[in-house]
Amino acid sequence: MKKKLGNILIFVLIIGLTIGYGIYKDNQSKVTVNKIYTMEYQEQALSDLENERGNGNYTLQNIFMKYNPFSTNTQSMYVYFNTSKAAKITYTVSCSDYADFTATAYQAKTYQKEHEFQLIGLIPDCTNTITITATYKDGTSQSISTNYTMGSLLGDEDIQLKQVSGSKQDLGNGLYTLLANDADDQDFVYMYDTNGVLRGEIPIIGYRSHRMLMQNKILYMSVSTHRMAAINHLGMIEHIYNLGNYIVHHDYQFDQDGNLILLATNEEKN
Incomplete structure (x- = not known):
């Protein structure tokens, strides 16, 4: 799972700035999310997952599934199995009173025999029918x-949004991402489908994720004012960048050489 990652370059923006630090109502929640964004936690989660999966003969009729093993998306499921012939995999999540959600599973090749991916889109407090x-x-x-019965969300966001105006145009099968709310309580990144149904709740340490970047099939995003995370297709964090005295403010992007360039503020200066 280890991949070569580009360097991080920090450009300092010197402005008059008041930094607001969120005060969490639930301090334990903050501690828990801080722990998630450590390599010790992620490596232990991977070890636990591999031990639980073992060397079983997992097929389409005997799929290994584990709910949110890396704690990075409360509406996700780890899936592993093999097929006798090379295949491409799609899945549909169904739950009463909500539109179905269908997606194509991640694979290195379009057709292959081994299948390992993160399924997303589970509906909280509901018995979900998962069709693979x-x-x-x-x-x-x-x-x-x-069938899988998911528990409650960590947050209190709406599961189904109401459309109050807008066109009837087909929006495809993408996800609309809300890059956190910078609230006094626990912060999340939310992902809604084109039917306005919540399909992903990603807890972050605080502040907001300014954008989500893909590079070599790895997702890069800020998870606090001082921390960047590189997340793979299983939902596992492969690398965490601690920015030290610098605060992400307010953008980042890859350059042509694969370096991740951040606009940042040095909190030790005026």
Whole structure:
């Protein structure tokens, strides 16, 4: 899982700035999320996951599934199995009173025999029907369904948004991302589908994620004023960048050489 990561370059923005630090109503929640964004936590989570999965013979009829093993998305599931023939995988999450959510599972190749990915889109406080479909090169397919009852969200955001105005245009199958609320309570990144249904709740330490960048199939995002995280397709954090005395303010982007360039403020200066 280890990948070569680019350097981080920090450009300092010197302005008059008042930094607001969120005061969490639930201090334990803050401690827990801080722990998630450490490599010790992530490496232990990976070890626990591998030990639990073991060397079992997991097939489409006997899928290994583990709820949110890396604690990075409360509406996610780790999935692992093999197929006898190379296949591409799609999945659908169904829950009463909500529109279905269908996505294509991550794979290094379009068709392959080993399948390991993060399924997202579970509905909280509901029994979710998860249908996983393997489609083979010859056009044939097989599907298997299983039920999973998810618990409550960590936050109190709306699961279903109401449309008050707007067009009827087809928006495709993407996700709209709200890059955290910078609230006094626990902060999250939210992901809503085009039906206005919440499909991802990502807890972050605080402040907000200014943007989500993809580089070499790794997701980069800020998770606090002082910390950047590199997250892989399983939801595991592969690397954490501590920015020391610098505060992300207010943007970052990759350059042509693969360096991650951040606009930042030195909090030790005026």
